Amino acid sequence: MASSNYEVIRLKRDLPAQGVVIHQITDDRMKTGVPLHDALDRLLEAVKGKVLLVHYAKIERDFLEAATKRFYGKSLPFLMVDTMQIERRRLERTHQSIQSNQLRLAYLCQQYQLSK
Structure with missing residues (x-):
């Protein structure tokens, strides 16, 4: 069964301006978020025995490995399917030049009529 969820994480610092532009999460919204440890516990329970579908796995993997190492003393393995890699390979196989966007x-959600 496929599902999705998101949580805003509370940080003890202001967000970089570039991140606000990309993610549309402001400092005041972030300050009402949940502690990382709580969100991580819920995520680990939800993904137990599952494969994560992510876009740009390097960012997701680096973040999750650092967070699990910080809170649990070791980084945990996460199985991931990377939609960005899939699209990159599709474009390369069809010999299409890859435009930045x-x-x-x-763009991919719009192209394939998917919700984010």
Whole structure:
């Protein structure tokens, strides 16, 4: 059964301006978020025995490995399917030149009529 969820994480610092532009999460919204440890516990329970579908796995993997190492003393393995890699390979196989926006999540969702 496929599902999705998101949580805003509370940080003890201001967000970089570039991140606000990309994610549309402001400092005041972030300050009402949940502690990372709580969100991580819920995520680990939800993904137990599952494969994660992510866009740009390097960012997701690096973040999750650092967070699990910080809270649990070791990084945990996460199985991931990377939609950005899939699209990059598809474009390469069809010998299409890759434009800068073609690998963005918003573009791919629109192209394949998917919700984010």
